[in-house]
């Protein structure tokens with residue numbers, strides 16, 4: 001809304017998952033953006049599962065894209081395993097936003113290669129090997145790499161160089177992070193507010209005294 005009021009040509013792109021699209025605020029956001037014809041692209045990565053909850057148990061709607069209809073905005077469903085198809089769908093949606101034609105909901109049909117998170121989710125408990133195998137055939141990285149190689153735009157050497165460069169960048173970042181002084185428990189509150197509140201300061205002092213009392 002701020003962008004629209006300022007009249008500049010920026011667009012907001014926001015992402016959620018199939019599970020996230022069941023939240024009330026998802027509908028409120030689309031509804032609000034639709035009423036005010038705001039330059040927003042709502043991307044829903046529909047990977048078929050909300051942690052372990054299957055898409056069919058998530059919504060009775062035939063597609064997530066069709067949820068745009070009720071909000072009176074444009075809805076698009078796209079092959080989320082096809083890099084160029086996603087690029088085109090999002091590019092067009094951004095252009096519509098810039099042209100004052102309001103928001104778009106883009107549903108990308110995709111799959112999650114792995115667990116929802118590393119904190120205990122085990123997809124082998126709710127997905128079959130056959131199902132994962134089918135989706136692996138459609139891996140967008142492999143498909144796009146093959147496409148680029150065929151066009152003479154990418155090669156194994158370039159791939160190796162990029163991987164080596166990325167590894168070095170990560171190693172450098174880890175090294176820098178390791179050099180940062182470790183956060184202490186009393187120090188935890190110091191970076192939350194510009195000026196620590198009296199209550200937080202009191203809690204900090206209480207913590208320090210309690211620790212020293214031990």
Ligand SMILES: Cc1ncc(C[n+]2csc(CCOP(=O)(O)OP(=O)(O)O)c2C)c(N)n1
Pocket residue numbers: 016017018019020021047049050051052112116
């Ligand atoms: C309001 C709220 N309810 C429940 C949760 C717990 N939760 C975290 S992620 C998640 C599932 C999200 O599904 P999806 O958006 O499809 O993500 P994916 O599992 O595909 O990574 C749930 C229920 C939460 N974070 N917030």
Ligand SMILES: [Mg+2]
Pocket residue numbers: 017018019045046047048049050051
């Ligand atoms: Mg999901």
